[in-house]
Amino acid sequence: MAYITRIIFQGIFLICFTVSSVPTATAQLVIGQPTLEFSKACANESFNTFEATFVFNPPSSLNTSNQFIVELSDANGEFTEAVEVFVSNSNEITTSPATVAFSLPTDTAGENYKIRIKSTSPASTSAPSSAFAAYFKLHDTPFTINGLIDTGTFCPGLAYLLTIDNPGFDGTISPLTFESLSFNWYKVIDDTNSILIAQGETFQVSEEGTYFAETNYGSCTSESFSNRVTISQASNEEPANATITSSLGNPFCSNGEGTILTTVIGENYQWFKDDELIEGANQNTLQTNDSGNYAVIVTAGDCVAVGSILLESLAGSITIDVPAINFIEMGEDLTVTVETTLDNVQYEWYFNDEIIENATENQLIASQVGNYKVIATATGLCDFSIELFFEIKIEINTDTIPNVISPNGDGLNDTWMIPAEYLSGTNTEIVIFNSNGTAALNTNDYLNNWPENTQELSDANQVYYYMITPPNKKVITGSITVVR
Template sequence: MAKTTFLTFISSLCCFLGVFHLQITHAQIVIGKPVLEFTQACANDTFNSFTTSFVFSPESGVETSNQFLIELSDATGSFNTATTVFTSNPGAITASPANVSFSLPMFTAGEEYKIRIKSTHPEAVSASSNSFAAYYKIQDSPFTINDLTATAVFCPGGSYLLSIDNPGTGDNDSPLQYPSLTFNWMKETGPTTSVIIGQGPTLAVSEAGVYFAETNYGSCTSDSFSNRVTVSEATSEESADATIVSSLGNPFCSQEGPTTLQTITGNSYTWFKNGTIIPGATSQTYETESSGLYEVIVSFGSCEASGSIDLNTGDFTAEINVPETNLLESGETIDVLVTTNAIAPEFKWFLNEEEISGALENSFTVTEFGLYRIEITQTDGCVFTKELSFQVDEFTDPFPNVDKIPNIISPNGDGINDTWIIPIEYTSGTNSNVTILKRNGEDVFSTNDYVNNWPEDPLPFSDVNQVFYYIITPPDKDPIKGSITVLK
């Protein structure tokens, strides 16, 4: 009986191990090295799709929940910080070989990229692909250097400064607006040939020749290149050119701080603003945060070079069509309009520091009293905000048509009966004399041009209400006399 039980146990164990071995076998796949269906990956905003193929085995080892991934290395071919550029839907790829396409991230730039394939269920990874050049051409259009200058001259022993325009001229899409880009400076060696002689946003040249810049997209061809500048050495009868470059571009945002103007290297420097010498500005650079026409004269001893830049701070103007203080009668309105040259402006309106819901245009109809404030934000180019404000108060007629002379006032600041309001036949323009006296006969107020404004200053109070006396003397009429009780 025991022998039979032992044999049964061994048989069951063998079946279990067989099934376990079968499961392990099904849980393993091998993924082949991906084959590139392209020689180099040159992407831009209109094209960004590249195909690769790979094999895997056995097909039966892929689970229904499996996903295949494509990982992209860094520019040196390392997968330490790999980027996943493709993920299949679960169970979508079940047949080998497989063809899939992927897209490049926007800041891809280099000559030694690789890809590899990974699976999730079961987990497996392929060998890396062959190396390939990959660039996302974020800027792929012509741009300008030196404000489209065609020719330039440098002093013997000096140099001429070539510079990529930022943001450029007109609709120029300056590559300097894309911090991830790098640049090559080229010198023509023949009608169709050129060599790289420098890198960066500027280049000082001291040899005659034809120069231009291009965005560094490696072995990928592109349309991101500049105009040509023909540079020559000045003769004794020629004047030379001195480029001026703004470190923050032109225009620049003065709210971000001053920009530094830089020119070519020489023996001495004289800077001008709007035609006037700038005292103390005798260096190769000059720092400023204001607009204006800046010029420089660079001396090389026997030769001088001059240059200029019309610097713009990127500021904008804004104004409203109403004065700072406005009077509004109850039931009336004021149409307020903001005029501005801001680029793509946005507007916010506030009443007594509370934002007015839905008020997002450059015009607003005022119906309430209070302090209004408008925020105007330039949202393109130099992004910053300006504010305008105005006050709207309720209009009060200083000469209401009252029937009789009042004998009680309460100057407590509540806007009701604060001053002594008399009939208009005795007020300003009638040449009536209005005199107010204390109980002891002391004259405290007297005028022939009364504008319903007494008392002009706060009156001292004792424990009882004060009583004053008035005398109104119209022209060619008998005086009118009475008393005024001032309530606390």
Template sequence: MLKITNVNGLIIGLCFTVLLFQEQANAQLVIGQPNLGFSQACASESFNSYDVTFVFSPESAVNASNQFIIEMSDADGDFSNSTTVYTSSPGSVTDSPATLNFSIPETTAGEDYRIRVKSTSPVATSSSSAAFAAYYKLQDSPFSINNLVSTGAYCTGGSYLLTIDNPGTGNNDSPLNYPSLTFNWYKETSSTTSVFVAEGPSLSVSEEGTYFVETNYGSCTSDSFSNRVTISEASSSGEAEATIASSLGNPYCPEQGLTTLSTIGGNSYQWFKDGVEIPDATNQMYQTDESGTFSVQVDLGDCSASGSIDLESELFESEINVDEVNHLIEGETLSVEITNTAISPEFQWYFNNQIIADANDNTYDITEFGDYTVVISETSGCEGSRIYEFTVEEGIDPFPDVEKIPNVISPNGDFKNDTWVLPLEYTTGTNTEVVILNEQGKVVFQTIDYQNNWPENDLNLTSINQVFYYIITTTDGEVKKGSITVVK
């Protein structure tokens, strides 16, 4: 009986050992070298998705809790400080071959990255993939240098500094806003070729030529490049050309705000408009919302540069046919008209800051006294607006029905007794001759069409109350004579 028990125990032990060895054998997992579904990874905000395929064997060795991990090396292919770029869910990958998708980090920039695949249960690691170039293009749009000025100049024996603009002009997305980026400067050798010059955010140029800079994305193509700048040498006895650029273009739309005029770099600057010096305009850039000929003088040290630009506004032209202050007699109508060159114009009229309903044309007839405003808006193209403000006040009837010839006037601008107003039988349309003489008997005014408008000009009075004399002769020979005292 004892022998049978020993035999059974031996059999059980052997079976346990076989099962243990079989489980250990199944736990050995081999992961093949990752096969890249791409030749280079040129990622950006709009695209960052890459496939890798790998085989593993045996499939039965993968436990239900297993996760596959994709690690990415540094730019030199070293995994000492690798980055995990993908981790699968537990038990989600069970069939070989497997294809996984990953994204590269925004700090990626180099030509010799590699990836490898690891498993967690059982633990296994593949060999590294083939090397590949990888860059995340943080900035992938054209940018400006030299404030978009297309030229620069240096004196003989000197140099000119080209820099990447920050934040640049207009909608310029300066790559300097991304500290991890680096830059390569080039000099053109033909219309289609160029040579590398130097690295960095700026370049000191002491050789004539056309230069530009690109963000360093290695072998990846990119739209992150600058405008071209042509640099020339100016002799100490000569004057170089100072190109002027407008940030909003030329013509420009004032509705977008002020346009910035920029010129080449120098030691000092002076801006002019239509040949007249602009006070305090002594920087490399000058802002304006006007049209005209703008010029600049640039001190380069041992030589100088000058340039000009005929700056034009795209905003439409317009005129109004009334003055800022207008006088209207009760019962009369003031017809206001706006002439303009606007594309698809719209008009809105206001009376005492209130919208006038249905007043949407370029003309409006006014019968009330008050403050008026009209806004003309261009709804196509530049889409700007012009505003006119004017006042209508009660005026004085130039031909009131007066009974007597006045002998005193006070031309002080208060619209009361400012002019010598005659009865209607002696005014315009009656062919009555009106003659006015000074104290010395000299004729100072004479007409047969009197408009109740004397004195029209300053009389240069020599005394406080100066006396003039009048002679009124009607067509039938009637004569009226008298004096006019002008009160200062």
């Protein structure tokens, strides 16, 4: 009987142990759909705070490590690539309902954004909120189009090109500075009404009227709008306006391929640079890397449109203040300065393709004959490098070429010593004739070493004649008296 009692007791103990070993299940957390405390989210640099309220249940299910997260959808309301716009501290939100404040990313632009609330411990996700318009207004001040000129004309059957100024005219900031923005074009109906007629950075106007552009912030109000331009059709007696735009703005930062100039659509085109015709430039676009005054003539039937643009390359804004070839006298030096209006420019100077140590300023004092270059590297507004070259030669006049030598072995005036401008490496031809017209020396590699063999000279004084022929310069002639 005692044995049976022990078995029953052990069975009861085992059942109790088994029951007590089962962990208690954590209550599930349910998060309600967030309620927006705003109708649309229109943000800018000075205002970017928006609130939403949500409920959750039961609060007792929250662990002390829990954080609440606000996720923002894409412009179509999808959360595939959701962005976290708010993350609470651990155990910061413990009571329901709760209100959180979040900020928009600067690339936000659309009419159908949504948010949702997530928790981390335990993990749970709410239903998405109602859709709302949301825009971060990167540019929210007036800007200019058409160079702030308030009129334009177009040829019948063709169009006039309206474009947003980049950079802004007269110190205004161009909205084209911000690549994520888009633009609407409007035609004015009356003093208070206008209609949307096109989108994009430019607009081809083919009918008379008054037009303006506005940065596209959807249903959010915008202070980012342009001046108004009245466009009319030109008569055959006067030329129309052929607007020219630069794809990289003006001034432009060269991307290696250059900027693309675009003008109005016509039938025939001819481009000019600095009043010189550009051969073969007969399309409505022209690609260039160079600064200059560009003009175009566009014809369509009997109508002619003319336009011009003073184009500036930021790379072209870095120059040196000396010509390609510079002549100095023996013992002199040359100060070379890199001139630019750009900030954040670094310099490396080279002499005969060897870097000049510690030469990192915008100025170099050079005295050696040879080839120089400076590599200027700009960063910030425009990232590029440009190489600028110059050469130093010795200025020669016949007074510096000796006409008397005394090869007597005393170490003074023993050979005919001419300036380095004409020595080996300069490709200068040196010919010395005796009085009979026979060449005593003929070389392109002179080393200031004539005469090498004095035994060929007589004991009497002799007169020789020289002819120095440097590349691309006039021939220098004279006489040499050898005193024995």
